[in-house]
Every structure is written in structure tokens, then in C-alpha cells.
Amino acid sequence: MATVDADAMPSLPGDEEPPGSAVTIETISLSPAASRGTFRRLPLLGEPSTEPAAEPAVFRRPKTDPRVRQFRRTFYRDVPDKLWNDWRWQISHRVRTLQQIERLLVLSPDERDALVQAGSKLPVAITPYYMALVSPHDADQPLRRTVLPSMAEFHASPGEARDPLGEDGDSPVPGLVHRYPDRVLLLVHDFCSTYCRYCTRSRVVGHGEIASTQARLQMGLDYIRRNPRIRDVLLSGGDPLTLSDEKLGWVLAELRRIPHVEFLRLGTKVPVVLPQRITPALCRMLRRFHPLWISIHFTHPDECTPEAFQACGRLADAGIPLGSQTVLLKGVNDDVETMKRLMHELLKMRVRPYYLYQCDPILGSAHFRTSIAKGLEIIEGLRGHTTGYAVPHFVVDAPGGGGKIPLLPDYVVGRDGDDLLLRNYEGKVFRYPDPAATVAPTHVEP
Numbered sequence: 313m314a315t316v317d318a319d320a321m322p323s324l325p326g327d328e329e330p331p332g333s334a335v336t337i338e339t340i341s342l343s344p345a346a347s348r349g350t351f352r353r354l355p356l357l358g359e360p361s362t363e364p365a366a367e368p369a370v371f372r373r374p375k376t377d378p379r380v381r382q383f384r385r386t387f388y389r390d391v392p393d394k395l396w397n398d399w400r401w402q403i404s405h406r407v408r409t410l411q412q413i414e415r416l417l418v419l420s421p422d423e424r425d426a427l428v429q430a431g432s433k434l435p436v437a438i439t440p441y442y443m444a445l446v447s448p449h450d451a452d453q454p455l456r457r458t459v460l461p462s463m464a465e466f467h468a469s470p471g472e473a474r475d476p477l478g479e480d481g482d483s484p485v486p487g488l489v490h491r492y493p494d495r496v497l498l499l500v501h502d503f504c505s506t507y508c509r510y511c512t513r514s515r516v517v518g519h520g521e522i523a524s525t526q527a528r529l530q531m532g533l534d535y536i537r538r539n540p541r542i543r544d545v546l547l548s549g550g551d552p553l554t555l556s557d558e559k560l561g562w563v564l565a566e567l568r569r570i571p572h573v574e575f576l577r578l579g580t581k582v583p584v585v586l587p588q589r590i591t592p593a594l595c596r597m598l599r600r601f602h603p604l605w606i607s608i609h610f611t612h613p614d615e616c617t618p619e620a621f622q623a624c625g626r627l628a629d630a631g632i633p634l635g636s637q638t639v640l641l642k643g644v645n646d647d648v649e650t651m652k653r654l655m656h657e658l659l660k661m662r663v664r665p666y667y668l669y670q671c672d673p674i675l676g677s678a679h680f681r682t683s684i685a686k687g688l689e690i691i692e693g694l695r696g697h698t699t700g701y702a703v704p705h706f707v708v709d710a711p712g713g714g715g716k717i718p719l720l721p722d723y724v725v726g727r728d729g730d731d732l733l734l735r736n737y738e739g740k741v742f743r744y745p746d747p748a749a750t751v752a753p754t755h756v757e758p
Contacts, residue, residue, distance in 0.1 A: 377619060379444050379445055406439055406505065408435070408436055409436075422462050423460050426460075426461035426462050426465060427460075429463075429466065435507060439505050446460075452643065454611070460509070465677075468676060469677075473673065477711065479497075481713060485531045485535045486531065486532075497546050498529075498536075499522050499548060500529065500563060501522050502516050502517045502519060502522035504581070505551065510671055511674070515674075533566050545573055545576055547576070548579035551582055552579070575603055577605045578607070579637070580609070587619040590623035590626050590627060598632060602632075605635065607666065608624070610636045610638055611641065612645050621660075624662060625661070633664070636667075638654065647690070648693030655702035656698070658702075665701070667704055667705055668691070687719065688706065688720070691703065696736065706718065706720070723736075
């Protein structure tokens with residue numbers, strides 16, 4: 313294995329690394345026999361081996377995305393690694409104002425007008441880490457479109473609403489949504505380290521209306537205690553992983569003390585926008601509350617950086633099953649190849665693609681929404697063309713509180729007598745015996 317210290321290598325002018333940075337080269341460690349291109353005889357079953365075991369193959373990824381290194385060299389040269397990798401520093405130094413953003417990138421006229429007129433709309437906040445992934449010049453870059461506002465946000469289209477999913481109507485106590493019989497959504501607060509421009513809860517997120525006070529959280533916990541049918545609790549918000557270890561641990565511990573609560577989930581985008589938050593201490597705390605699952609909001613393959621790989625790896629190593637919830641967004645990920653690349657990267661990160669959401673009709677979101685047909689086209693482009701693990705469920709969260717409705721391409725062509733006609737991923741039609749009425753099976757002699 314070869315590890316190269318960037319400071320020990322010859323450098324060109326202007327190519328200096330931030331303090332303390334090192335680049336780890338991706339390598340493969342082979343046994344001596346393999347490196348010589350020879351083969352050795354394997355021992356028979358039960359026969360002792362006469363050779364030492366070969367070292368396993370070891371793959372090393374760079375610890376830092378090249379975009380992040382360049383961004384730090386340009387704008388944060390004096391920030392040491394200890395601060396840059398501190399999630400609290402990342403939050404306290406979020407990019408939020410027009411002046412801060414203009415220092416880091418060239419705004420389009422549309423973006424600048426939107427930032428000036430933002431007012432009480434969903435606030436703008438981007439961690440320095442995620443800002444490093446944003447193109448400084450291309451206003452149409454997918455990641456940039458998801459975090460910088462545009463004037464299109466100020467135009468309401470037919471069918472859009474502040475609360476399109478009707479969550480407020482299913483909220484028996486502040487910050488808790490009880491829509492399905494056996495599970496509830498508990499909003500721990502309304503704070504995110506980075507705000508997505510298509511957020512379903514843009515009516516409340518970032519405005520300080522849902523505080524993580526013990527009194528408010530206790531109301532939600534008491535409601536769950538009084539309802540024994542509730543077996544599954546999803547913590548969201550806002551982002552629950554922006555709570556301190558102590559506060560989040562307290563909420564999880566209180567839920568674990570409720571006998572009928574069997575299953576805990578967290579919904580988060582932190583591993584994507586703030587991977588520094590996924591510390592060993594956080595993972596040690598979370599593993600105390602199994603069974604615990606985490607759903608991560610990935611949007612585009614450009615988010616799958618070495619930092620995100622490490623964050624997801626730590627969570628997976630803590631025994632936490634990881635799933636992804638991706639929103640289908642026009643001009644961001646609405647083509648088969650982009651979605652396939654994202655799903656493949658997620659699997660390599662041990663994140664199982666779970667949901668592909670049709671973008672909810674929140675006010676001012678028309679520029680992000682595709683047709684339903686586009687989502688079905690993407691699912692059809694994945695099914696059969698890649699591993700089934702890489703194919704998420706395409707769902708529409710029905711407006712008005714109808715819940716998640718899965719949609720699939722139509723693979724049933726029709727029926728011919730007792731045969732069902734099915735179309736496969738290649739467009740070929742196959743027959744499957746499926747009698748319309750119950751037919752006694754014919755006895756066959758052995």
C-alpha cells in the first residue's frame with residue numbers, strides 16, 4: 313500500500329495543499345505469488361497450509377474530494393483541518409448572504425434577483441463543504457440549482473400549496489404527524505445545515521417555528537406513549553443529525569423506553585452536506601438504539617464524494633441499515649444515465665436505493681417537477697438494465713394526505729386465455745400460466 317504525503321511531492325506554483333492534508337492513493341495489495349504472475353497449489357480439504365495467508369486486497373480512496381481541496385486553497389487557506397472537519401464549525405460558517413455567495417461564485421442575474429427578494433421565503437444556507445461542490449460559474453449545474461434560489465420560486469402554479477401533503481391536518485400535537493396507523497413522524501426541530509430549494513416543509517423549515525425544546529418534544533413523546541398501535545417512529549424535521557449527541561441520544565432513549573415502539577428511523581441529508589457530523593462518537597451513541605435505520609437524501613452522483621463515502625461507511629459499520637430517498641428533479645437527475653450512476657455509487661457506499669420521489673407540489677416548485685411519465689421512464693431504464701438492488705420504488709406522495717402511492721411501468725400486456733402476457737425489459741412478450749378461474753391441476757405420474 314502506498315500513501316503519499318502531498319507536502320512531500322514536488323508542486324507547481326499555486327498548487328499547495330491546505331495545512332495537514334494528505335492524499336491516499338487507491339492501491340491493491342497482492343500476495344507475492346500474485347505479484348509475480350504465478351500460481352500456487354491450494355491445500356486439499358483438511359490438509360494444513362504450508363504457506364502464510366496472503367494479505368487481502370486493500371482499496372484506498374482519497375480522503376478528500378479534489379473540488380474540496382481546490383476550494384479550500386482558494387477561499388479557506390488559513391482554516392486548519394481541525395476546524396474544517398469540525399461539524400459545528402461548518403454549521404457556524406454556513407454561506408447565507410448575498411455578499412458571502414458573491415465572494416465564492418459568479419451569480420446569474422436570476423439568482424441575484426432571487427437572493428435580493430428572498431424575504432420570508434425558505435432561507436438560504438449552505439455549508440462550506442457543500443459549497444465546494446457547487447460550480448462557481450455554471451448556474452445550471454445540478455447541485456447549484458438545488459441550493460441557490462431562482463425567481464421561479466416566486467411563481468405559484470395550479471395545484472401547488474404551502475402544505476401539499478396535508479401534514480398540518482394530521483398533526484395531533486405540534487411537530488408530530490400521525491398519518492399511517494402504526495407509525496408517526498416526529499419533527500425534532502426545523503433546522504437544516506443546508507436548505508434544499510424544493511423542500512416539502514419550506515413553510516416551516518428554517519423559520520424557528522419548531523424548536524427542539526424538551527417541553528415540545530415531551531408532548532410528542534407523551535402522544536406516542538398513549539397510542540399503543542404506534543410501533544415505528546421516524547425522526548425528521550429539519551435534520552435530526554444536527555442535534556447534539558446528547559439531545560438526540562435523549563430523544564432516542566425516551567423512545568426506546570416505550571414498550572410498543574419497535575422500530576426507529578432517522579431521515580437526514582447530513583452525510584451528503586455535512587459528512588463531518590458523522591463522528592465515531594455519534595456512531596457509538598446511535599448503535600445503542602438498534603433496531604435503528606437511517607434514510608439519506610442523495611440527489612446526484614456528484615454528491616458521492618470520499619467524505620460522503622466515509623460518513624456512510626461509519627454508519628454502516630455501526631450496524632445501521634442505510635437507504636436513500638431521492639427526489640426526481642428536472643434538470644438535475646431526470647435522465648436514466650444520471651440516475652443509474654447515482655444508484656451505483658450508493659450501492660458502493662452500502663446505501664440501498666429505497667424511494668424515488670415525484671417532486672411534491674409545494675409553492676414555486678414547478679421548475680423542478682417532471683411528468684410522472686419521466687419517472688416511469690427512468691424506472692424502466694433501470695429495471696433489467698442493472699441489478700435489482702439499484703432500482704428504487706417510484707412513489708407519489710399523494711396531495712392532501714393520501715400517503716405514498718407506488719407507480720410502476722406497465723409490464724402486463726394482456727391476457728390470452730389462461731395465459732398472462734408479460735413484457736420484459738427488452739420489450740419481448742412472454743406467456744405465464746395464470747388461469748382466470750381455479751382449475752384442478754392435472755395428475756402427473758412420477
